[in-house]
Amino acid sequence: xxxxxxxxxxxPCGDAGGAAWAMTRGGVGGQKNQRSPEALLQPDPAAGKGxxxxxxxxxxxxxxxxxxxxxxxxxxxxxSLALDIDKDADEQNHYLxxxxxxxMSVTGLLxxxxxxxxTMTRSGRDNRKLLCYVSAGLIVVFFILYxxxxxxxx
Numbered sequence: 536x537x538x539x540x541x542x543x544x545x546x547p548c549g550d551a552g553g554a555a556w557a558m559t560r561g562g563v564g565g566q567k568n569q570r571s572p573e574a575l576l577q578p579d580p581a582a583g584k585g586x587x588x589x590x591x592x593x594x595x596x597x598x599x600x601x602x603x604x605x606x607x608x609x610x611x612x613x614x615s616l617a618l619d620i621d622k623d624a625d626e627q628n629h630y631l632x633x634x635x636x637x638x639m640s641v642t643g644l645l646x647x648x649x650x651x652x653x654t655m656t657r658s659g660r661d662n663r664k665l666l667c668y669v670s671a672g673l674i675v676v677f678f679i680l681y682x683x684x685x686x687x688x689x
Contacts (some may be wrong), residue, residue, distance in 0.1 A: 652666075
């Protein structure tokens, strides 16, 4: 009965028009309730007992505390999630920085190899013959590795 009276006081939109809302819903217990919101706090002769304003305030205070605790737990979960996202982002940045330094070292290695290759191709005829043998050997090694990997997969 107390919850019905509080709901009637607040109305569906939280306004003070609870009495009009109660009349459209058929009132408490299916009867038309034409009492004002202030009168709802007074003892109801039909019900035999009434609710004092302090009782309603205590009930609203308890509900407010319950909702505050619920909000606090949700905030705690969101904070934990935000900290997890921050930690994950830091780990990914560290990983990407490591990859960047690895790519820089590979770039230096390849640049040096290309310079040596260019120097070898510009030199005399004997080096060109050696270059052809090395290129043919690398192609043969590539096909052997491809064959071995394809056989290992089946």
